[in-house]
Amino acid sequence: MPEGHTIHRLATRHRELFAGHPVRLASPQGRFASGAALLDGRVLRDTEAYGKHLLHHYEGDRTLHVHLGLYGKFTEGEPPLPEPVGQVRMRMIGPAHWLDLRGPTACEVLEPPAVEALRARLGADPLRDDADPARSHTRIRSSTKPLFALLLDQSIVAGCGLIYANEVLFRAGLSPLTPGTAIDREGWTALWDDLRALMKEGVARGRIDTVHTQHTPEAMRRAPRVDRHGGEVYVYRRFGQPCLVCGTDVARGPLAGRNLYWCPVCQK
Numbered sequence: 001m002p003e004g005h006t007i008h009r010l011a012t013r014h015r016e017l018f019a020g021h022p023v024r025l026a027s028p029q030g031r032f033a034s035g036a037a038l039l040d041g042r043v044l045r046d047t048e049a050y051g052k053h054l055l056h057h058y059e060g061d062r063t064l065h066v067h068l069g070l071y072g073k074f075t076e077g078e079p080p081l082p083e084p085v086g087q088v089r090m091r092m093i094g095p096a097h098w099l100d101l102r103g104p105t106a107c108e109v110l111e112p113p114a115v116e117a118l119r120a121r122l123g124a125d126p127l128r129d130d131a132d133p134a135r136s137h138t139r140i141r142s143s144t145k146p147l148f149a150l151l152l153d154q155s156i157v158a159g160c161g162l163i164y165a166n167e168v169l170f171r172a173g174l175s176p177l178t179p180g181t182a183i184d185r186e187g188w189t190a191l192w193d194d195l196r197a198l199m200k201e202g203v204a205r206g207r208i209d210t211v212h213t214q215h216t217p218e219a220m221r222r223a224p225r226v227d228r229h230g231g232e233v234y235v236y237r238r239f240g241q242p243c244l245v246c247g248t249d250v251a252r253g254p255l256a257g258r259n260l261y262w263c264p265v266c267q268k
C-alpha cells in the first residue's frame with residue numbers, strides 16, 4: 001500500500017495540473033457516476049493529503065476523497081484522451097491534462113461535516129505543518145500495545161506505513177515489541193523527528209531510503225538492493241539477509257497482522 005509520502009506527492013502533482021480551473025469529471029466504469037456528476041464542471045480550488053487520504057477541494061464546498069488502498073492507482077497524460085482501459089473509476093480532464101483512477105478503496109464526494117469527521121479520526125501526519133505529535137504521544141504512552149502496531153495505527157500517526165514503521169524502529173534501536181508505555185517524551189520526540197525527516201525525503205525522492213550515509217551501497221561497496229519498492233533500507237523485506245550494521249540475520253514475524261522485520265541484536 002502506498003505510504004503517506006506518495007499521497008503527498010500526488011496532492012502536489014494534482015494541484016499543479018488542475019487547481020484553479022474547472023475540470024470535467026466522469027466515471028467510465030460507472031461506479032462513481034453520481035459522484036462525478038456532482039463535481040463535473042466545477043473549479044478545483046485546492047488539493048491536500050492527510051496521511052494516506054487524498055482530498056480534492058472543489059468550489060461549492062464539495063470534496064473528492066480518495067484512498068488508494070492496496071490496488072488503487074492514478075495514471076495521467078496529455079491529450080489526446082486515450083480510450084478508457086480497464087476499470088476506470090474516475091476520469092478527470094483539466095485544461096492540459098487528463099487523470100485516470102483505477103481500483104481505489106474509497107472514491108467519494110464529501111460535504112464539510114464528513115471532511116471534518118475524517119480529519120478528526122486521523123492522527124498526526126508527520127508531513128503536515130499542522131501536525132501535533134504531542135497528541136500522538138498521549139495515545140502511545142497510555143497503550144501497552146507494541147510500538148510497531150501503534151505506529152501503524154492511522155488514528156495515532158497518519159501516513160506511516162509498513163516500511164517506515166519497520167525502518168524507524170531499527171534506526172532508533174528499539175525492539176518493535178517495546179510497549180507504548182515505555183516511550184517517554186524524549187524518546188517520542190526523537191522517533192517523530194526521525195520519521196518526519198525520512199518521510200520528507202520520501203516526498204522529495206519519490207521512494208523510501210532509510211540508510212545512513214555510511215550504509216549506502218557505495219559506502220559499503222555492496223550491490224544496490226533489488227526490490228520492487230526500490231529504496232535502500234535496513235530491515236524491510238530483508239529477512240535472512242545480514243544486518244547492514246552488525247551482520248546478524250534480519251528476523252521476520254507477523255505482528256498485528258502485518259509483517260514485522262527487525263535485527264535481534266541492534267533492536268534488543
Ligand SMILES: [Zn+2]
Pocket residue numbers: 243244245246247248263264265266267
Ligand atoms: Zn544488527
